[in-house]
Amino acid sequence: MSSSTFMKLEIESRSENEAFARVVAAAFVSRLDPTLEEISDIKTAVSEAVTNAIIHAYEDRIGVIVISARLEGNRFTVEVADEGVGIIDLEKAREPLYTSKPELDRSGMGFTIMENFMDELTVRSAPGEGTVVTMSKEIRPKIS
Amino acid sequence: MSSSTFMKLEIESRSENEAFARVVAAAFVSRLDPTLEEISDIKTAVSEAVTNAIIHAYEDRIGVIVISARLEGNRFTVEVADEGVGIIDLEKAREPLYTSKPELDRSGMGFTIMENFMDELTVRSAPGEGTVVTMSKEIRPKIS
């Protein structure tokens, strides 16, 4: 088995693609033989990042979302990048319960969920240029 | 529902990616509500094209395979592109049972299967530059 591999997926910022992105991430990580809970964690975190790109980054227009993923040993790393509005105050954005769109029933829990469901989360953003969310998680080897 | 959408996937030419590419193609087309047989046809055709890129285009090295797909109305179109060795005699390559690698248990049926399982197949190739296989299939609307 090769110890490192990558994939890159480009999709449009349409809400139907939230489920699609989850399926792709789960299928990609499946070769590390993750548990159901690990798959569910990854699906949730990817769903949060892709949903944010759809709602916040591109708002009412359709833009491109690039999802890149790598496997290195037992580590799964995924990057969700958009070229949308960007985030002015990153610290505030990452606070639990903060949302810029309370009128849309947003809970402001997206970043908190990503942090809790993955091992590492970093966010880079430039206003007017876009946002890149990078998350990684160690898939524990099974004893068989 | 939007009547047109696309996606683009880049993967490495590793045989584990054959199953991954099938899952991605099936998940992408699923929003047209295809039958089990239509899904199976698409998975098979995509598997053939990706396998050819792995075995024939890149032979013993690892290269990149780009899978682009579109939905336009009820039509699913997928393109599998490699930057591998290319095909010198396209007509001969598309003949049923022709294979350049009989020693590998190849059946020479890949292009025949793609043609039979999809509505349209076009192959463009330049020796030393690579090959692009484009296939499309109409997903019949369900009466509900």
Added chain:
Amino acid sequence: MEIEFVLRHSILVVRLKGELDHHWAGQMREAVDSELARLRICSLIFNLGGLTFMDSSGIGALLGRYRRVCAAGGRMVLCKVPPPVSKITEIAGLARLIPFFEDEAAALQHLLLGASPTRRS
């Protein structure tokens, strides 16, 4: 995603099946709000037993229904939180606001008789 409505006494039971993400949250919200308006009632039980996935958009949609129901003088509870959904509801601290019950019967009993909730955590 599938939504099933059942009227039990004057309480609307909403049974959700499938994946509750942002794509479906909007449709769920509209369906529930218009059903509440049509029946002219204001109390709700969400049965989450059929959910295979929920993210923070689902949390937001449930909280949105909760605020709306409370503002109208009604009450809302959840029941049958399935394993794929329990982790996110815990991290979001949803049970601190909205009572959780084992099943529809226990939820109904609570709303009709005011019995105390059997918290999961």
Added chain:
Amino acid sequence: MEIEFVLRHSILVVRLKGELDHHWAGQMREAVDSELARLRICSLIFNLGGLTFMDSSGIGALLGRYRRVCAAGGRMVLCKVPPPVSKITEIAGLARLIPFFEDEAAALQHLLLGASPTRRS
């Protein structure tokens, strides 16, 4: 993909489960060839009942086993071709070379007694 071997009389039954593509075809080939060598027998029944997917790499792997078995003086048949796999076996015309049977019992009877195959097409 899973491979199960069963020795019935002096015939090796190979039960395949999962997806037979190029990735698994090589492993299947090695497993079958070494099992035949180990048991020093040369006749084969492939039970495809558990396959959920097969492409032309699977066809090639089956034909490769067929040629090998024939060259060694043995015989090879297939049984339990499931719906997801029947279309590709038909287009490839596999039944023109390799006899197809409903189940292992019918395949075994044919190999042991020379009964005629119940063709599917």
